[in-house]
Amino acid sequence: MPRNNEATKGERPRQRRSPSQLREAILRAAEAEYCAFGFSGATTAAIAALAQTTETQIFRYFDSKAELFREAIQRPLDQHLQAFMAASPAAGAAPRELQARSYIAELQDFIEQHQRMFRSLIVAETGKDADVPGMGGVDALQAYFARGADVVRRRTGGEDKLPPELMVRISFAAVLGCVLFKDWLYPDGMADDAAIRAAMTRFVLDGIYADAAALSGSGDKSAAGTAG
Numbered sequence: 001m002p003r004n005n006e007a008t009k010g011e012r013p014r015q016r017r018s019p020s021q022l023r024e025a026i027l028r029a030a031e032a033e034y035c036a037f038g039f040s041g042a043t044t045a046a047i048a049a050l051a052q053t054t055e056t057q058i059f060r061y062f063d064s065k066a067e068l069f070r071e072a073i074q075r076p077l078d079q080h081l082q083a084f085m086a087a088s089p090a091a092g093a094a095p096r097e098l099q100a101r102s103y104i105a106e107l108q109d110f111i112e113q114h115q116r117m118f119r120s121l122i123v124a125e126t127g128k129d130a131d132v133p134g135m136g137g138v139d140a141l142q143a144y145f146a147r148g149a150d151v152v153r154r155r156t157g158g159e160d161k162l163p164p165e166l167m168v169r170i171s172f173a174a175v176l177g178c179v180l181f182k183d184w185l186y187p188d189g190m191a192d193d194a195a196i197r198a199a200m201t202r203f204v205l206d207g208i209y210a211d212a213a214a215l216s217g218s219g220d221k222s223a224a225g226t227a228g
Contacts, residue, residue: 019061022051022053022057022061023061025051025052025053026047026048026051026053026057026058026061026062026068027068027071027072028051028072029047029048029050029051030042030047030051030068030069030071030072030073031072031073031076031117032050033046033047033050034069034072034073034120035073035116035117035119035120038120038123038124039065039066039069039120039123039124039132040123042065044058044059044065044068047068066132069124069132070132070137073117073120073121073124074121074137074138076117077114077117077118077121077138078137078138078139078140078141079140080110080114080117081110081138081140081141081144082140082143084106084107084110085140085143085144085147088103088106100204100205101201101205104175104200104201104204104205105197105201107172107175108175108178108179108197108200111175111176111179111180112179115179115180118176118180119180121134121135121137121138122134122135122180144172145165145168145169145172146165148164148168148171148172149163149164149165149167149168150164152164152167152168171204174200174203174204175200175204178196178200182196
């Protein structure tokens with residue numbers, strides 16, 4: 001993806017900005033660069049140009065390129081995920097499968113909304129840079145997995161054939177992959193978005209709550225509950 005030529009000419013700010021405004025401008029520019037080019041492909045020179053400042057100013061606010069990545073990508077995504085979990089409704093009177101379907105749909109929406117950040121973290125992960133932990137730097141993700149495993153364990157009474165901690169991660173990875181690689185996985189004409197989302201929801205329900213259905217003795221997926 002070519003960079004904006006105008007943004008790389010080293011333009012300087014046309015008006016004085018407060019330290020907080022400048023820091024915010026640097027973070028927004030860093031987010032755009034990291035999302036477009038990944039951690040290794042982005043440069044502090046390009047980030048400075050996009051923020052209309054200098055590299056010297058960047059390093060006045062951030063000790064390293066890795067710290068800037070954490071502040072521009074990992075911390076915001078962590079906060080978004082915390083907000084997502086906080087907004088997830090507690091189990092109510094609706095049938096459990098209906099609750100689960102709704103939650104999985106919300107998770108797909110969440111990943112779609114923040115897919116550029118997720119891609120940046122995946123690219124950082126594959127770069128094997130010790131200073132950039134990638135997905136491992138999103139603390140809220142570990143809380144998400146722990147809460148999901150706890151919900152599954154309660155639904156099955158702890159009599160799971162496979163560890164709930166494992167199944168929750170596999171389900172999340174499946175949804176993440178289907179959203180991030182949708183254009184590659186599903187050629188034009190194979191299925192519309194609604195069909196893809198419905199298939200993904202069914203896949204997750206059939207997999208993560210298989211034990212709950214079996215324990216019910218009927219195979220009725222109404223035994224399933226939300227992973228949130």
